[in-house]
Amino acid sequence: MQQAAGLEELGREIAVASVFLDRAEEQISRRIIGQKEVIRRVFIALLANGHILLEGVPGLAKTLIVRTFASAMNLQFQRIQFTPDMLPADLVGTMVYNPKDMEFHPRQGPLFANVILADEINRSPAKVQSALLEAMQEKQVTIGSSTFSLPDPFMVLATQNPIEHEGTYLLPEAQIDRFMMKVIVDYPAYEEELEIMQQAAASGTIPEVMAVVEAGDIVRARRLIDRIYVDPRVQRYIVDLVVATRNPDRYGLASLAAMIEYGASPRASIFLLLAAKAHAFLQHRAYITPEDVKAIAYETLRHRIIPGYEAEADNIKTDDFVREILQHVQVP
């Protein structure tokens, strides 16, 4: 049995167009040992035009992952260390006086790059966070009276340290919602850590990474992703998952109803669909299946569910809610 003729053709195009990702993955793996799932999520966010909130304790190579990713993808990279004394102008740029022509000229800030690593975003005050998140949403910034479009692709990877909250400004829920995914960077496996240690001790230098992506590869991939077929059954499945975070009792999860204070917003449905399509693209498929949805459900939903007092008292995490929902919502 064959899939629909249009999808078969699209599938072939996707197979050809997604090769660059395999090449990039191979390059990244030369420098980054393990963390395959994190790297895949970064690919998905790039393809789906989303942003990522990375959370992990210090020393897990978060910065190295993003820097290596940008190098392999041939993208301009900027790392911004957020501090409490930062101003929005430090991010977006400012008007600088030129004594030669006696005029003010806009000077673009570090935000003008393809891949931005916003390190420890929760260390900056709310106005700086807002400036960044507005830029993420609008894909443009205004300096003085001039508005500048940010480069395309434009992706922000913001990091948060989950264990250190002193002197930090927690991101408001409305702003966290703008991140397509929240990716938890976990410790490497035992064997991986052994390899990391051996590699670092042997050479003392970081392996070189080649840029393997050509200009236009990402744009072409995004166009193909737009054409990926989404069956109404899968669409309903996505909405079911999101609605289940708001009304768990409707899906036989009455025990979660008291635990969840607020469920995911409609933005979650949109991002679930976009991310699932990007995931299908990574699988060289021209249609999405519930597997694609399940694969990115944790990353897309975990930061959009606000647990209630009871859940916090019982140390129940939002990942537990997502797991329950995935196990109870019927797969088409």
Add this chain to the structure above:
Amino acid sequence: MILIRAISLLMAMLLMLPFPACAKPGEGVPAVRVSAAPDSVYAGERVICMIRVRHPEGLLAALELPDSSALAPFVLVGRNRSSSKPSPGFAEDRFELELAVFGSGRQNLPEFAIMFRDSEGHRTGRTHHRPEASVYVKTLTPSGMNELRPFKPPIKPEFPFLLLMPFLLAAFVLAGAVLLALFLVKRKVRLFAETVDPAQVAHRKLRKLGSRLSGGLAPVECYDQLSGIMREYLERHYHIRALEAVTQEIERDLRKLGVSSFDAIMTLLKQSDLVKFADSRPSVDESLKSIRQAEDLIGSGRDGGG
């Protein structure tokens, strides 16, 4: 006046009639009646002695008892007095004596005297009485006992629990029997459910699906149901979570189990996925062929698995 006096005298005489002849009633002569209850007590218990004195109106009656040593074997515990006018021209005084009784055998009530005075307090007469009534004293204590027995609180009749015991036991036995029956039925149902071959169930559903397909069911719908039947079979036969799992999760589980018909099962599930998610439009023949493949798979899977 004479007539009124005559009538009142007649009435007084009529009223005197039921009185025992402790003292003979007559004009101007009071009538005295003595009674005691109970008439049989244990030593130390108490009796109530009631002395009723009926006399013409205008006189006052007073009871005179001998001193305590003369009262033996009775001890006066309490006394009470009340008056009434049972009929015109007559009055009745009632003296209620509470007496503790000691000794043993039949004991006559103590003697007493009634003193009468007129309304001005002048003594008009005195009558001495020796009651005929007596009390029988049963002795369960030494005869020398002369202490008062305390009043026993009235004993309430006990609820006949023993009579209820057979009913209670019957209720317990019945409840136990019902619970046992429920347990056995539940066990039987569970054993029956376990013994029902999932392959048989799947075969029956596939035959039904085939006939519905021949009856005009859309192939897309057919594959939807086929996928459901296969998942249900896999869940029950191989004891894996298949109904809420995606194809890739089933693939992982079956691979771990080393199922012999792994490739054929996955081909069938992936075909169903193509129809469900990739807009594939199979023909009726292809659908029938898939149903037959499913039947063969289920037949071949009887030996292995769960």
